[in-house]
Amino acid sequence: MEAINTQDIATNDLAWKIEYIPERCTLCGSCVAACTFAAIAFVRVDLPHKKTKLLIRQEPSLAHCCVGCGVCEKLCPSQAIRPIANPHSRQHLLTSCSGPARRGGRSNLQRQRTVDALLVGRISQMTDPSLDAERHTFDIKAPLGRILSPDKLPLQRIGDTLTITGKTPPVRWIYPLLFSDMSIGALSTHAWEAIALAVAYLNEVCHIPVRMSSGEGGMPMKLITSDKLKYMILQIASGHFGWDRIIRTIPHMPCDPAGILIKIGQGAKPGDGGLLPESKVEHHIQHIRGVPKTTLHSPPNHQGLYSIEEAVQKMHLSLHAAFGFRVPVAIKCAASSTSVAVYNNLLRDPYNICGGFFLDGVQGGTGAANTVSLDHTGHPIASTLRDCYRAAVAQGLQGQIPLWVGGGIGMTGQAAADAFKLICLGANGVFIGKLLIQLLGCVGNEYGRCNQCSTGQCPTGICTQDYRLMMRLDIDKGAEAIVNYVLTFDSELRKLMAPVGNSSLPVGRADALISTDAAIAKQLGIQYAC
Amino acid sequence: MRTIHTSTKNQRISTQELLTSIREAVEQGECDFVIEAQGQHDIPGPLWNSQGKALHITVRNPGQRVGAMMLPGTNVLVEGSAPADVGWLNAGGTLIVKGDVGDTAGHCAASGTIYIGGRAGARSGSLMKHDPLYKAPELWILKHTGSFSFEFFSGGYAVVCGCDCEQGSVLGDRPCVGMVGGVVYVRGSVGDIPQDLALLPLDHNDQAFLNEGLDRFLRAVDEKHRAPLLKDWEVWHKIVPAPKQELVRPSVAQYRKASWIPGGLFADIVADSGIHAPILGTGLHRLRIPVWENESNTCLDCHKCALTCPRNAIERTQDTTLTYTADPATCIGCGLCQAVCPNHIWRLTDAPPLVEHLPGEKGRCVMDNR
Structure with missing residues (x-):
């Protein structure tokens, strides 16, 4: 018999245990064949009297640990196998013995979201009748671009008509739900295409002007040389991946992109950069990003930027100029205690070119980050947003640089409620990322299920460059789920706008909100109710 | 026949005093009234003669909700115009207003007939419905309505003749939103109506209904001379709920085949x-x-x-x-x-x-x- 030592890893040390009922097992092999993590295998056990028995065994190994994705359970014809979370897990400890643990997904520390302590508490009834959510015509649009204050508008009264006498910054009025920032590389080509397809469908069939931020992983040439480019916000981050090709393609673009988003930081791992290991730089990634097969670094900072002022000047001015001053340029940072200072600086904006301030909160997702960053860095979005909005109001500059917020939007399934509350706190719109891949079929969650985006072994074909796994994702079905969710989001948003009596988005209408938490109410400057 | 003056020695009597005196007179058998009102509301309200005789009430200068909640057998004639909510919740009476009326005329009327010899205000005919136990309600308007007319209209007949309305929509802006039943007949141009409704030409039954009804209506409001003009059926339409049609979107797969980048984003x-x-x-x-x-x-x-x-x-x-x-x-x-x-x-x-x-x-x- 093989000697077992106390330090040897047992399945009871792992975060997920396989519950297996041999009496039900038909030995069909589906679960073992489909497990991307090779966490289970057939074994033959010898019984007395030279008899043998075939069983499925969980691998007692960190390299092949079960992650709880549940593909085995999904495929099992007889409910003989399933993963269950192990409350006695020592996995995090054991993993840390071989260097910092990395994972994807979101924080597992279960921080409560501020929006969950808010209610839409001011309901129009007698004095200001509520609207009819089904039949009223709502104006559900948010700006992307620099809005000039009325006194700065180049308008002149000539006779009885107002005439525009000068240029105004480009502004796009788009849907307040933006699909955000997941690169080709972080996502499989199938997943990325499914999201892009859903965007085009929502625009062209449903007439909902949803826009998608590309993430920084290069752009498919077939997309940026097509008229669907108008739905895309091109992201530029510190690695500038794919940007030489985007620049070379400018002469061939049939239309302008919807915007440019300069990514400075990310809510899930503020102050941390990104890295795509050489092993995952598959040939199609090389071609999309325009890189050789090598490890790709996105440093935590833009190497060429030293100050907020310079960021505004260099990045905004240059990208604005590159696209003929016709495309709004916005900037995205992780929410931070310093966000208000940054926003105040942006508000000074002497060139009238900052087309939006995107703030990403602590509950934002990521394809890969050190677990310690995911669990212990970041800043809640609600008070950051509120402080920025109130800083602008104090200067009479609200609405001039649109505020877009994200990070955990739709975490409890109802993105419309989250969006509505954050809009009432001062946001012009919200952006979602993780929610989109969950709609595509991602099974990851905040309770430690899967979250293997960093390993390339994604069982749903979303965060992987392995074509064998990618093909598991049905692009049409995935896009259909996103489309249907957005249509539900749209009607739910109306259901919240109608009772407060707003035909257009209630940006900054914090009087519509109450909080059942006194500290939150005080910090956000809204009514406390109990 | 009883005539009630609502002021004595420059003293206006209250709605309560007026309506109480009408009810007492009805209980004593009086069936005909002429009321010189001074804006008293809800004239006359639900009234009935114990022997089932018809009541005839002529009113000048009424307040809001004249002809509201009328029972069958009650006939109210307003000489001149009336303010908001005429014929509100009409339960079977007949109301004739010779002039214009304010907003929400005929709101929630469920039976009976309302004739308006002028214009009607916003939200007129909203939520009219047909109680299937009784005759369907009718609302006839000689000229045009204000905006948001016939919202949530679910039963009965509304007729808007479009007289003296040469420009713009006869039904104002955003008419018939939420309409799920009944018929709105309209002569003249109509603005945009919701997609779940149909704007159709008249058929023979419609023409027969209007032909007979217009005679009654125009006689009631003393506008018989308009009959030849109004009986040109070519310029009439009716608005009815469209046959239920599932709004079928193409599937994403169909959209991809028809409109997506050929071969997909990464085909190169x-x-x-x-x-x-x-x-x-x-x-x-x-x-x-x-x-x-x-x-x-x-x-x-x-x-x-x-x-x-x-x-x-x-x-x-x-x-x-x-x-x-x-x-x-x-x-x-x-x-x-x-x-x-x-x-x-x-x-x-x-x-x-x-x-x-x-x-x-x-x-x-x-x-x-x-």
């Missing part, structure tokens, strides 16, 4: 672009592949692998040498053969990257050609 890089396969695959789609490695020639030829394989994928051949192979067409790579083999001859290996097997010219980008 990988020929796969867009192929979908189920979780469990055979052939190239297997994650792992069993290999029969009988190098040490220790295979017992016991057939256990072939007998245990859930897919019957293992074939045994013996030409010159003994060989077991797993048929890629059916093998899923579960490794049961490896587990069952007494001499460990089967080995489950990781499948090579699928991209090596994809068809097409790999790595070609559009930019490479420029």
Whole structure:
């Protein structure tokens, strides 16, 4: 018999245990064949009297640990196998013995979201009748671009008509739900295409002007040389991946992109950069990003930027100029205690070119980050947003640089409620990322299920460059789920706008909100109710 | 016949005093009234004669809700105009207003008839409905209505004759929103109506209904001279709920075939672009592949692998040498053969990257050609 030592890893040390009922097992092999993590295998056990028995065994190994994705359970014809979370897990400890643990997904520390302590508490009834959510015509649009204050508008009264006498910054009025920032590389080509397809469908069939931020992983040439480019916000981050090709393609673009988003930081791992290991730089990634097969670094900072002022000047001015001053340029940072200072600086904006301030909160997702960053860095979005909005109001500059917020939007399934509350706190719109891949079929969650985006072994074909796994994702079905969710989001948003009596988005209408938490109410400057 | 003046010595009597005196008179058998009102509301309200005789009430200068909640047998004639809510919740009476009326005329009327010899205000005819136990309500308007007319209209007949309304919509802006039943007849132009409604020409039944009804209506409001003009059916339409039509969107798959970038976003890089396969695959789609490695020639030829394989994928051949192979067409790579083999001859290996097997010219980008 093989000697077992106390330090040897047992399945009871792992975060997920396989519950297996041999009496039900038909030995069909589906679960073992489909497990991307090779966490289970057939074994033959010898019984007395030279008899043998075939069983499925969980691998007692960190390299092949079960992650709880549940593909085995999904495929099992007889409910003989399933993963269950192990409350006695020592996995995090054991993993840390071989260097910092990395994972994807979101924080597992279960921080409560501020929006969950808010209610839409001011309901129009007698004095200001509520609207009819089904039949009223709502104006559900948010700006992307620099809005000039009325006194700065180049308008002149000539006779009885107002005439525009000068240029105004480009502004796009788009849907307040933006699909955000997941690169080709972080996502499989199938997943990325499914999201892009859903965007085009929502625009062209449903007439909902949803826009998608590309993430920084290069752009498919077939997309940026097509008229669907108008739905895309091109992201530029510190690695500038794919940007030489985007620049070379400018002469061939049939239309302008919807915007440019300069990514400075990310809510899930503020102050941390990104890295795509050489092993995952598959040939199609090389071609999309325009890189050789090598490890790709996105440093935590833009190497060429030293100050907020310079960021505004260099990045905004240059990208604005590159696209003929016709495309709004916005900037995205992780929410931070310093966000208000940054926003105040942006508000000074002497060139009238900052087309939006995107703030990403602590509950934002990521394809890969050190677990310690995911669990212990970041800043809640609600008070950051509120402080920025109130800083602008104090200067009479609200609405001039649109505020877009994200990070955990739709975490409890109802993105419309989250969006509505954050809009009432001062946001012009919200952006979602993780929610989109969950709609595509991602099974990851905040309770430690899967979250293997960093390993390339994604069982749903979303965060992987392995074509064998990618093909598991049905692009049409995935896009259909996103489309249907957005249509539900749209009607739910109306259901919240109608009772407060707003035909257009209630940006900054914090009087519509109450909080059942006194500290939150005080910090956000809204009514406390109990 | 009783005439009630509502002021004595410059003192206006209250609505309560007026309505109470009308009710008392009705109880005493009076059936005909002329009321010189001064804005008293709800004239006359629900009234009835115990012997079922008809009541006739002529009113000048009424307040709001004249003709509201009328019972069958009550006939109210307003000489001149009336303010808001005329005929509100009409339960079977007849109201004639010779002039214009304010907002929400006929609101929630469920039976009876309302004739208006002028214009009607906003939200007129809203929520009219037809109680199936009784005759359907009717609302006739000589001229035009304000905006948001006939909202949530669910039963009965509304007729808007469009007189003196040469410009703009006869029904104001956003008419008939939420209308689910009944018929709105309209003469003249109508603005946009919701997509779930239909604007149709009149058929013979419609013409017969209007032909007879217009005579009654025009006689009631002293506008008989307009009959020839109004009976030109070519300029009439009716608005009714459209036959229920499921708004069918194309599926995303249909949209992709018709309107998406041909071949998909990545077709220039990988020929796969867009192929979908189920979780469990055979052939190239297997994650792992069993290999029969009988190098040490220790295979017992016991057939256990072939007998245990859930897919019957293992074939045994013996030409010159003994060989077991797993048929890629059916093998899923579960490794049961490896587990069952007494001499460990089967080995489950990781499948090579699928991209090596994809068809097409790999790595070609559009930019490479420029």
